[in-house]
Amino acid sequence: MTNCPTLIVTVGLPARGKTYISKKLTRYLNWIGVPTKEFNVGQYRRECVKIYKSFEFFSPDNEEGLKIRKQCASAALNDVRQYLTDEGGQVAVFDATNTTRERRDTITRFAEQNGFKVFFVESVCEDPAVINENIVQVKLGSPDYTHCNTDEAVEDFMKRIKCYENSYQTLDEVLDRDLSYIKIIDVGRRYLVNRVQDHIQSRIVYYLMNIHITPRSIYLCRHGESDMNVKGRIGGDSGLSLRGKDFARRLGQFIQKQDISDLKVWTSQMKRTIQTAEGLNVPYEQWKALNEIDAGVCEEMMYEEIQDHHPLEFALRDQDKYRYRYPKGESYEDLVQRLEPVIMELERQENVLVICHQAVMRCLLAYFLDKSAEELPYLKCPLHTVLKLTPVAYGCKVESIFLNVDAVNTHRDRPENVEVSRMAEEALYTVPAHQ
């Protein structure tokens, strides 16, 4: 996607969402396959100064404090250099206030010396309600304030913000016209974008312009049990079994009880998800991108048959389930690529129920829960279970709701022996039971 590594630099007063943006952006970039890591200077400071006393540490005339903070920034930049140069990283997110032009110039010089591109992400916000909510959500639980009560913590943090305000030099249209940056104003009401240099910066801008912080819930589930599921066959386009239809009914009742305002319902273009949605009696949208992974030559086979006819392929898949592509089919890696527009739209939307398939659900879940490529293909997504995801603080709360309709288990764990030379029994050891 890019030849030189990119250094993303956050800019903004405390409690403006810099760390929220850093973590979310890092999660997204890693998911689409761009190795990214965040470097939070506050974290370096906490490791250096073991105990946080009060806002006075951040006072502009606290020379001792200033020295430590500068050292922490340098240490973080050093680690950035190592990550981007020696560890194969492609993007590093330098998460700190970076509120002075002087500090930003230092970083720009550092990047130039090392051949990194720089992209600034500034968050500007003066809405006291937003800042307050921010403090409640993420500052009160910070290691800095474990020993304080709420009022003390809030008061101290407000004074901390004041320490930065006097020396804050926002990115300027004229003075900084040669820099590449996006300025996010009032949590996305307005954006100022300057000199986007390349593809990755363009994608970052697009992503940042689509995310929001309005509270909402995302419901993920698979279609009801299908006839193929019951027979232990993968793929295909079969309809629901009796138990699957029962699940569809229960799902409808569950959704009604949740009383969700303005719920969007999405399905794939395969019978089993459409039939499941039909049971809800609400409008729904069909996405081809949500179709199950294409198993190519293995479509509609049982694992036993795959072992019989394609033992080599079966072993190769176990060796690298994320990257393995079925002959004439797809890999999980391909799936992630085709699901990217779904994720982008999920970010734009508010309350959504996505009725999809096992491999697809694993990919979506991995995005929300920040799972690696190694873990992704083995995430547990059982039939007849709804996962309710609610964004909270810097991550996602997950509730798992089993709707009390039995179904076959379709989860195949990674077997111990993944060698091509293995015996059939070793390959089939982890295949779940079926008719």
Added chain:
Amino acid sequence: MNGTPITQAMAETPCVGERVPRFQRPHASVPQFTNSPTMIVMVGLPARGKTYISKKLTRYLNWIGVPTKVFNVGQYRRDAVRTYKNFEFFRPDNEEAMKIRKACARSALSDVGTYFMLEHGQAAVFDATNTTRERREIILSYAKDNGYKVFFIESICDDPEIIAENIKQVKLSSPDYIDCDKEEAVADFLKRIECYKVTYVPLDDDKDSHLSYIKIFNVGSRYLVNRVQDHIQSRIVYYLMNIHVTPRTIYLCRHGESELNLVGRIGGDSGLSPRGSQFAGALGKYIKSQSIPDLKVWTSHMKRTIQTAEALGVAYEQWKALNEIDAGVCEDLTYEEIQANYPEEFALRDQDKYRYRYPKGESYEDLVQRLEPVIMELERQENVLVVCHQAVMRCLLAYFLDKSAEELPYLKCPLHTVLKLTPVAYGCKVESVSLNIEAVNTHRDRPAGDEPPCTLLAPPSRHHSRAQPMASPVPTRAPRLQDLGVTSLSLQNVEVSREPEEALLTVPDHI
């Protein structure tokens, strides 16, 4: 309201469990871009690229399946005032002219209403200067009264070189200056711009903070985006931020002739035939002879495009999205075999080649969706050579040359021919370069039914199902453009009941 049209559609759905006929899509098969129609309103002094952006954006939106049309108020003015004398028409104190210009704007607005209400349009680009707050208020009122969303696109540029280049490229050849020599035209046009400057009030970040808009500064070095309301506006912003006006050339070609091409089989993943390898060599020579600075080369993941690129001796990138259309159960078959084994499918495909999806395969419509990121990246790039496949190349070509869904699947993309596309004025210049190496013909002509193909205005059967992607429709009050690109219609039967010989009439020769 979200509920009503889709509930209607649901009542007509066949019972759960029955096979849903492929062309009957009771629910939106792609995410709904927007419920209310959107008015995209250009803002800016003359020669700031408003019409360029209008046309390009319209082309893109139609290609991705959002029915969009441009309403160029200057065109209405030219129809109302047959002969253009000089810039005095645009003087702010010319009351007579002011009346005419206002009437033209209202007329255009009224046509926007017709387009949305009667022609199932989803987006309308209102292309005019719209430089006064008063004019913008009129538009906003109109939209509010009718329940349309409004998104402004303001182009701000003070670089005299860019403006001069703009005037040269598109103003000198305008109908307004047909009788003038170059210097006269430029002088008059510059005075015209001055007329507008007097009353120009740009979108104000404070006073207009409740409006949705993007401000483009100096052809894209900077953007200001305010209050993006929905998905379509987000896509528009993304697109606008990726296009540029730097001169460059895009080369499109297919892989060299493949082994499967030779025996008349579709799809598959075969290697190059001897003639195909020859083509690859010739392509390398041709590319060298073009001396293209910084050329990027893209291929698909399939052997035949990769082998073609290998012969060029330069670095190339493989895109899975550039893979040929998946013919599902028909992969690796000859047309004769398809007719023998799947006669109904074969006929259905001829009835609607754009939307038809091979069982377990893809449709052209699916292809367009998966090629969208390729188009976006092509817009970002400069000189690129794309080595791809017949159906894929048709989709890409349809985007650059603004071809409709009806024409797209029948565009001629012969083997061993390079199409060189150069953006010029408001469109694209195409040069077709045959590298003089024989190859089989893989083009299967469009069979004709009794009626000619319906290119425009076929309303979708349900409000929320995706309307058929169209070419930018014929602009209102402009001479009707000739229908381009549709090949000579052979008289052929597309009925399911047809005889095998009738089905195979247009199949090209093969071994």
